Amino acid sequence: MNKSRVEAFSDGVIAILITIMVLELAVPEGAELSALEPLIPVFLTYVLSFVYLGIYWNNHHHLLQAAERINGTILWANLHLLFWLSMVPFITGWMGHNPFAPVPTAVYGVVMLLAAVAYWILQSAIVAHHGPHSRLATAIGRDVKGKISPLLYASAIPLAFVNQWMSDTIYVIVALMWLVPDRRIESQFRAKRV
Amino acid sequence: MNKSRVEAFSDGVIAILITIMVLELAVPEGAELSALEPLIPVFLTYVLSFVYLGIYWNNHHHLLQAAERINGTILWANLHLLFWLSMVPFITGWMGHNPFAPVPTAVYGVVMLLAAVAYWILQSAIVAHHGPHSRLATAIGRDVKGKISPLLYASAIPLAFVNQWMSDTIYVIVALMWLVPDRRIESQFRAKRV
Amino acid sequence: MNKSRVEAFSDGVIAILITIMVLELAVPEGAELSALEPLIPVFLTYVLSFVYLGIYWNNHHHLLQAAERINGTILWANLHLLFWLSMVPFITGWMGHNPFAPVPTAVYGVVMLLAAVAYWILQSAIVAHHGPHSRLATAIGRDVKGKISPLLYASAIPLAFVNQWMSDTIYVIVALMWLVPDRRIESQFRAKRV
Amino acid sequence: MNKSRVEAFSDGVIAILITIMVLELAVPEGAELSALEPLIPVFLTYVLSFVYLGIYWNNHHHLLQAAERINGTILWANLHLLFWLSMVPFITGWMGHNPFAPVPTAVYGVVMLLAAVAYWILQSAIVAHHGPHSRLATAIGRDVKGKISPLLYASAIPLAFVNQWMSDTIYVIVALMWLVPDRRIESQFRAKRV
Numbered sequence: 184m185n186k187s188r189v190e191a192f193s194d195g196v197i198a199i200l201i202t203i204m205v206l207e208l209a210v211p212e213g214a215e216l217s218a219l220e221p222l223i224p225v226f227l228t229y230v231l232s233f234v235y236l237g238i239y240w241n242n243h244h245h246l247l248q249a250a251e252r253i254n255g256t257i258l259w260a261n262l263h264l265l266f267w268l269s270m271v272p273f274i275t276g277w278m279g280h281n282p283f284a285p286v287p288t289a290v291y292g293v294v295m296l297l298a299a300v301a302y303w304i305l306q307s308a309i310v311a312h313h314g315p316h317s318r319l320a321t322a323i324g325r326d327v328k329g330k331i332s333p334l335l336y337a338s339a340i341p342l343a344f345v346n347q348w349m350s351d352t353i354y355v356i357v358a359l360m361w362l363v364p365d366r367r368i369e370s371q372f373r374a375k376r377v
Numbered sequence: 378m379n380k381s382r383v384e385a386f387s388d389g390v391i392a393i394l395i396t397i398m399v400l401e402l403a404v405p406e407g408a409e410l411s412a413l414e415p416l417i418p419v420f421l422t423y424v425l426s427f428v429y430l431g432i433y434w435n436n437h438h439h440l441l442q443a444a445e446r447i448n449g450t451i452l453w454a455n456l457h458l459l460f461w462l463s464m465v466p467f468i469t470g471w472m473g474h475n476p477f478a479p480v481p482t483a484v485y486g487v488v489m490l491l492a493a494v495a496y497w498i499l500q501s502a503i504v505a506h507h508g509p510h511s512r513l514a515t516a517i518g519r520d521v522k523g524k525i526s527p528l529l530y531a532s533a534i535p536l537a538f539v540n541q542w543m544s545d546t547i548y549v550i551v552a553l554m555w556l557v558p559d560r561r562i563e564s565q566f567r568a569k570r571v
Numbered sequence: 572m573n574k575s576r577v578e579a580f581s582d583g584v585i586a587i588l589i590t591i592m593v594l595e596l597a598v599p600e601g602a603e604l605s606a607l608e609p610l611i612p613v614f615l616t617y618v619l620s621f622v623y624l625g626i627y628w629n630n631h632h633h634l635l636q637a638a639e640r641i642n643g644t645i646l647w648a649n650l651h652l653l654f655w656l657s658m659v660p661f662i663t664g665w666m667g668h669n670p671f672a673p674v675p676t677a678v679y680g681v682v683m684l685l686a687a688v689a690y691w692i693l694q695s696a697i698v699a700h701h702g703p704h705s706r707l708a709t710a711i712g713r714d715v716k717g718k719i720s721p722l723l724y725a726s727a728i729p730l731a732f733v734n735q736w737m738s739d740t741i742y743v744i745v746a747l748m749w750l751v752p753d754r755r756i757e758s759q760f761r762a763k764r765v
Numbered sequence: 766m767n768k769s770r771v772e773a774f775s776d777g778v779i780a781i782l783i784t785i786m787v788l789e790l791a792v793p794e795g796a797e798l799s800a801l802e803p804l805i806p807v808f809l810t811y812v813l814s815f816v817y818l819g820i821y822w823n824n825h826h827h828l829l830q831a832a833e834r835i836n837g838t839i840l841w842a843n844l845h846l847l848f849w850l851s852m853v854p855f856i857t858g859w860m861g862h863n864p865f866a867p868v869p870t871a872v873y874g875v876v877m878l879l880a881a882v883a884y885w886i887l888q889s890a891i892v893a894h895h896g897p898h899s900r901l902a903t904a905i906g907r908d909v910k911g912k913i914s915p916l917l918y919a920s921a922i923p924l925a926f927v928n929q930w931m932s933d934t935i936y937v938i939v940a941l942m943w944l945v946p947d948r949r950i951e952s953q954f955r956a957k958r959v
Binding site: 573576579580583584587588591594595643646647650653654657658660661664665668669672674675678 | 776777780783785787796798944
């Protein structure tokens with residue numbers, strides 16, 4: 184199967200998601216600076232989700248580059264990930280327009296948790312197709328960040344009903360944790376080449 | 378002619394369709410969990426249509442990969458398929474917002490039927506260009522699923538006026554039937570390589 | 572310069588234009604078949620514009636494939652063409668919602684005329700870069716269809732104020748005339764290879 | 766790392782931005798020519814922003830083509846640039862709908878200034894990765910246009926509160942200044958090949 188077409192399709196979907204999300208930033212009625220004020224939470228949520236989608240694109244880029252073969256299971260695991268990522272513009276708009284409400288803040292965590300699980304399924308499907316002793320499996324290793332993130336999202340969901348700032352803080356922390364690109368695969372490959 | 382550009386254009390259109398469909402999930406007014414309730418049918422219809430577009434992308438991926446040559450007829454048969462797929466966001470929104478109405482449920486079947494016919498025309502155009510004894514023609518073989526699907530869609534259209542749940546069930550069954558990726562072409566090619 | 576990136580960018584823009592145009596087909600309020608009735612002119616205009624954008628993609632595909640080199644002038648001539656094509660969703664929506672009004676019908680012709688002129692400029696820029704005796708220049712030849720189309724659009728503009736059906740007929744005729752893919756370049760190249 | 770996927774993703778995002786911007790040109794209510802009148806400032810702002818995004822795509826095209834290697838810093842510098850470019854449809858809509866208001870005109874300059882700074886960061890990250898004596902670093906040279914543009918944007922921001930036509934004029938001048946494609950890198954590479 185053709186890996187490059189899977190990459191191109193995924194890039195297309197993520198590029199469109201990251202871009203149509205900006206449509207939630209509706210042009211305000213007034214022309215004063217104060218007209219932008221109600222947009223501040225929408226803007227900040229947009230920044231957060233933009234970073235998240237950027238992280239997913241980045242990690243997806245590394246993961247698929249390390250993959251040598253694709254099969255039907257991987258194709259559908261990839262579409263499953265894209266499905267949950269496609270919920271990001273919706274939940275970004277809902278949380279952005281209701282920044283102090285617990286339910287949208289919790290549902291943001293639910294979407295992020297399901298996307299993280301979908302990424303883990305995709306990664307597992309690729310590892311299973313390449314074998315447990317493959318270069319890719321070694322490169323992923325213990326996958327600490329990949330295991331901590333779902334736990335943090337899962338804790339952010341109930342915390343949103345205590346104080347939504349705690350959940351928001353967790354979302355920012357997970358994003359910052361991932362902003363460092365996934366150098367494991369890169370370095371592993373570089374090491375092997377030596 | 379350049380097959381890769383046809384693939385890239387089709388991927389682009391399908392990626393955009395699968396993504397703008399999510400715009401039908403309008404951000405709700407309220408911030409309570411109950412505000413999501415009226416969105417449940419829209420969400421479920423979105424899931425169904427997402428799976429359908431994923432199936433089309435998947436099968437299109439296999440079909441074009443097996444094709445060795447492209448001509449003008451194939452280009453237009455491909456655009457014709459993309460045209461009917463471009464109706465999916467519209468009909469998804471209409472059926473999602475009117476989950477218990479017979480007409481949108483029937484029109485969903487009409488769009489799916491026309492897309493299936495368009496796919497069949499595209500496949501036939503590619504086979505005709507490669508010859509009846511080509512590897513591709515052998516790989517497609519009797520094409521049982523491709524022949525049953527239009528019949529099922531055609532039966533779902535009148536059934537929507539009896540009980541729309543019967544049509545919905547048929548749409549889900551056809552989707553599940555196709556979720557197994559089109560291994561025929563793959564296995565045929567693998568066999569030939571041995 | 573990298574021709575494939577110009578092709579990819581153009582494909583992306585045309586794929587998005589052809590797809591967001593469908594957003595003009597707003598989901599109707601009612602769930603009866605009669606709710607689709609006011610959408611019929613929008614749908615028919617959508618079909619027409621879909622075919623036009625398909626034709627542009629198709630001819631653009633052939634033109635750039637025949638091009639061997641790209642320069643800055645060609646890049647901007649290409650962006651200029653994409654600009655006028657980006658007006659197609661707007662004018663499709665306006666004409667579709669006002670099917671019997673002369674001004675939108677005339678402005679549809681203006682947009683099509685400007686897009687045709689932009690295509691002609693792009694073609695001329697590519698020919699100029701390859702030389703008057705290049706394979707490409709010979710392949711384009713007298714370019715009869717490329718010269719007739721602007722004349723037909725130009726005549727459709729004033730005719731819209733006489734009877735908009737005359738303009739609509741002209742738009743359909745030009746589309747049908749182009750539906751035959753641009754075999755000139757193809758056949759020329761095939762001949763040369765022999 | 767895979768440079769072509771970074772190019773494809775960036776092309777995708779810029780292609781979508783340049784296209785969804787046209788959605789700000791909402792189909793007018795009336796069918797008279799006068800119905801288009803209030804759209805004139807939106808149209809002109811669209812033209813300006815289309816040219817700006819075209820310039821960014823063009824220069825980005827040259828910059829990445831000259832780059833031989835990509836690293837994590839470059840990936841994120843690129844996403845940072847795409848983030849500010851994703852603000853262009855919003856600010857185009859706001860300035861287009863309020864053509865004589867100082868705040869939107871000034872904020873247009875702010876977005877353009879931040880995008881220019883983001884481009885400069887991306888360029889610096891690529892140069893840093895290739896070394897100060899690389900072909901790329903030599904090709905960029907003194908980068909006069911890249912240094913003047915932010916100064917002009919920065920001056921247009923306060924001038925919007927004096928007279929917004931002064932700022933508009935500056936925006937047009939910067940666009941015209943860049944319309945000449947970035948021949949430095951091209952000519953440098955051509956010279957080296959000789």
